[in-house]
Amino acid sequence: MTEETGANHTSSLPTQYAPAEVEERLYQRWHAAGYFEVDPKSGKPPFSIVIPPPNVTGALHLGHAFGHTIKDALTRRARMQGLEALWLPGMDHAGIATQTLVERHLATTEGKSRHDLTREEFVERVWDWKENYGGQILGQMRRLGDSVDWSRERFTMDAGLSRAVGTIFKRLFDDGLIYQAERIINWCPRCQTALSDIEVEHRDDEGELVSIRYGEGENSVVVATTRAETMLGDTAVAVHPDDERYRHLVGASVELPLTGRSIPIVADEHVDPEFGSGAVKVTPAHDPNDFEIGRRHDLPALEILDERGIVTAHGPFEGLDRFEARPAVVAALRQQGRIVAEKRPYLHAVGHCSRCDTVVEPRLSQQWFVKVAPLAKAAGDAVRDGRVRLHPPEMAARYFEWVDNMHDWCISRQLWWxxxxxxxxxxxxxxxxxxxxxxPPTGEGWYQDSDVLDTWFSSALWPFSTLGWPDDTEDLRAFYPTSVLVTGYDILFFWVARMMMFGLYAMADRGPEEAVPFKDVVLHGLVRDQYGKKMSKSRGNAVDPLDWMDAYGSDALRFTLARGANPGSDVPIGEDWVQGSRNFCNKVWNATRFALMNGATTNSVLTGGDFSGPLPPLEELSTADRWILSRMNRVVAEVDTAYEEFHFARACDLLYHFAWDELFDWYVELAKTPLQRGGTEAENTRAVLGHVFDVTLRLLHPVIPFVTEELWLTLTNRESITVAPWPHAEISLGDTEAEDTIGELQTVVTEVRRFRSEQGLKPGQRVPARLHFANPLLTGFEEHIRSLTRLTDPTTDFSTTASVEVAGVRVELDLSDAVDFAAERKRLEKDLAEAEKRKASAEAQLANSSFTSKAPEAVVENVRTRLKETEAEIARITNQLAALPQA
Incomplete structure (x- = not known):
């Protein structure tokens, strides 16, 4: 490509940045050019990352946008670093969610249920729905700017991944790690299936706590329950073995009301003697803790509810729904005088199906399970010995608590999809x-199990099944283990631990170092509203990220999210913050246009993996030029460190303040003086402008890809910033002397500006002044200081009416034509009097021993702080009054 200066292309940039006119065009260009596609044979060092597969039914929400922004930033930076960077996309088939949605669609459009179709016909309908309506989130990922390799898109039900699922099931089964058993599981009476823990949402519901007396007289016991109907299935009462109140009853029996059955009283250490009466009813078929008590004491498990939540126990309640049976049972017990106490309303945590909101029922059921003990131990060891690193490391304690105490995993679901x-x-x-x-075996009488696998089973294979396992593919050899996993801390157990277990098991032949599914796990927090509250439709604070992208651009949303991305911490976000990020993107646009309009040059050639810019010898550059290069170089190193430590917020904050405060503000202003002078100094400044803007845009690109691409193409006239090299810190550019000098210049300018503001001068108002330099470092900066502080040369009738001395520079100002000194003195004297009153009030409070001894420490400390601030204000006003000329 012919090299040209950016100045020749300034006219191609509109005066204002319009994201809607840029984003789709650029994404299509990137995709068509194949920038995101990888070659496992390239010989480049690999970088790989997999997407937590979104549900095929899903749409982009702020949580997705947050995680995707981080993953895309890592991938874009790796690509620019010269790595073979693969971000692999795909979707999860979302068994329950998709089946529920298609069943609703079927009922709405045809008035049918799935049972009106054969299983094969229904599954075909689901595939049709998936092709026509599913996967809209993939288009929304493009809108966000995700640089994924679309040629490798996977789906958990595609042929390759289905083969992987069958392969690992067979291996686990043959190794005795998959078995079938009757256990208590979460059951949804509406969806008619077992649920995983993550598919159960717990929230406080209003219920009733009733205390029921079992038995008569001294041998009676009182138990409390919120699910009175389940007493029909009680097979024991349990007490703690050390509870003196009930020790004499252990081994005895008590009559179960309404049933005529006698049930034993057993001693079990699970019982908390401090809770309630210290005695608990035991219903092994309808409570997980009771099931374990039942196993320890060989108690029968009586099922009194069917799969729809209908009472099946013989008697007056048979055929009632569980919620109809509950008040009916309480009423019958009350009639018999068995109700000792009732508490209503009683708030308690109740599990709801996350798909249909039905109250979940613990149910004894024949299901398939994974024996997790050896798999979980391997997953724990991989973190303990450092083969996998968790970020932040504090998450390791929670991880170990889960994997070290993991129960066998119920993997079967009563679905068709x-x-x-x-x-x-x-x-x-x-x-x-x-x-x-x-x-499979054939012949009369042979049939296949009707259940399907938990969705988490297939997604647990994601890091290697998506790369072609169980076949030994080029992708698998090149990109496994993946480099880093980025996901929310809320699925550390549900997804991360499962991927660890299956990866270490399936890939064990690679050896312990290479069997892990990823080297680093970055656990980000949840996106919350600006007040820190969880977003939800019921609260009215949920946000569609597409609305914000429409209003402010994708880059603005991405930058807002990335600036809040501290590992493990939740991210509050408000619309005004996105507006602020939009302003930053606009500032990047306008500042780059300034550089282009002033002839910033980037006629650099690609050498040694980076741009060797057209910089003149450093000794020929001005102090300001050497300062911005030194600061840029320092920021490059600091941003690299932040990325390596996965501190995305720190990286964004460094870039924000460097770009806005130092480059766009100080350096652009300092550059105006040599640019106006012209000559060699101006040419040098143009070269530095071009170089620093080039590097800054490349540093910003991983987080705000669209605006940086549009600007960089114009600035450099090169192929794409997407495949431009990542900047490297260069020792030769470090210049502490230039940094110290400009630091002192900034101090002088800031102090003069502050003084002007205190005197009530307008920002653009020019004032005559004399400058005296005792600081030799700043003697050559008089023109810059005058330009930056709006000071003109002294007039013939100049009279010093005020002065500022800072950093070895004395600035004498003639304010006689700019300030009404009498009015200013009156205003300052009024402010001083008010400050003196506040000081006296604070001193009186602190002198009052009753206040300092009885008030909360935080309140007392606030008064002390207020006193210090008031004293500083008094000193400032006093100095201003002293600086005013006498009338």
Missing amino acids: GHRIPVWYGPNGEVVCVGPDEE
């Missing part, structure tokens, strides 16, 4: 697990 359990049953009780490359 999903990976069907690859187990066949024969007419004579045979059970055969069939791998994906094996033929």
Whole structure:
């Protein structure tokens, strides 16, 4: 490409940045050019990251936008660093969510339920829905700027991933790590399936706590419950073995009201003697803790609710829904005088199905489980020995608490949409697990298990199944283990731990170092509103990120999210913050246009993996030029460190303040003087302008890709910033002397500006002044100081009416034509009197021993702080009065 100066292309940039006119065009250009596609044979060092697969039913929300911004920033930077950077996209089939949605669609459009179709017909309808309506989030990812390799897009139900699921199921089954058993699981009576813990949302519901007396007289016990209907299935009462109140009753029996059955009283250490009466009812078929008590004491498990939540126990309550049976049972107990106490309303945590909001029922059910003990131990060891690093490291304690105490994982779901359990049953009780490359048994009486696998089972394979496992593919060899996983801390257990277990198991032949699914796990927080509250539709504070992208541009949303991305911390966000980021993007645009209009040059050539800019020898550059290069160089190193430590907020903050405060503000202003003079000094400044803007745009690109690409193309006339090299810090550019000198210049200018403001001068108002330099470092900066502080040369009738002395520079000003000294003295004297009153009030409070001894320490400390601030204000006003000329 022919090299040209950016100045030749300034006219191609509109005066204002319009994201809507840029973003789609640039993304299509990137995609068409194949910048995001990877070549496993390139020989470049690999970088790989997988997307937490969004549900095929989902739409982009702020949580997605937050995580995707971080992942895209890491990927874009890695690509610019010269790595073979793969960000692999895909979607999850979302078993329950998708089946529920398609069932609703079927009912709405055809008035049918899935049971009006065969299983095969229904699954075909789901595939049709997926093709026509699913996956809208993929288009929204493009809108956000995700630089994913779309040629490698995967879906958890595609042929390759389905084969991977079948393969690992078969291996686990053959190794005795998958088994079938009857256990208590979460059950949704509406969806008619078992649920994983993450599919259950707990919230406080109003209920009733009733205390019921079992038995008579001295041998009676009182138990409390919020689910009175389940007492019909009680098979024991449990007390703590050390509870003196009940020790004499252990081993005895008590009559269960309304049933005529006698049930034993057992001693179990699970019971908390301090809670309630210290006695608890035991319903093994309808409570997970009771199930364990039942196993320890060999108690029968009586199921009194069916899969729809209907009472099946013989008697007057048979056929009632569980919520109809509850008040009916309480009423019957009250009639018999068995109700000892009632508390209503009683708030308690109740689990709800996250898909349909039905109250979840603990239910004894025959399900498939993964024996997690050996898998979880391996997952814990990988973090303990440092093969996998968690960020922030404080999350390790929570991780160990989970993996070290993990219960066996229920993996079967009673759905039609999903990976069907690859187990066949024969007419004579045979059970055969069939791998994906094996033929299932045929003949009369053979049938396949009707359940499907938990969605988390297939997504646990994601880091290696998406790369072609179980085949030994080029992608798998090149990009596994993946470099980093970025996800929310809320799924550390549900997804991260499962990927660790399956990765270490499936890839064990690679050895312990290479079997882990990723080297680093970055756990980000949740996006909350600007007040720190969780976003939800019910609260009315939920935000559609597409609305903010429409209003302010994708870069503004991305920058806002990235600036809040401290590892492990939640991210508050408000619309005014996105507006602020929009302003920053506009500032980047306008400042770059200034550089271009002033002939900033980037006629650099690509050498040694970076741009070797057209910089003149450093000794020929001005102090201001050397200062901005030194500051830029320092920021490059600091940003690199922040990225390596996954401190995205710190990286963004460094870039924000360097770009806005130092480059766009101080350096641009300092550059105006030599640019106006012309000559060699102006040419040098143009070269530095071009170089620093080039580097700054490249540093900003991973987080705000659209505006930086549009500007960089005009500034450099090169191919794309997407594939431009990442900046490197260069020792030769460090210049502490230039930094110290400009630092003192900034001090002088800031103090003069502050003094002008205190005198009530307008920002653009020019005032005559004399400057005296005792600081040799600043003797050559008089022109800059005058320009930056709006000071003119002294007039013939100049009279010093005020002066400022700072950093070895004395500035004498003639304010006689600029300030009404009498009015200013009157205003300052009024402010001083008010400040003296505030000081006296604070001193009186602190002198009052009753106040200092009885008031909260925080309140007393606030008064002390207010006194110090008031004393500083009095000193400032007194100095201003002293500086005013006498009338």
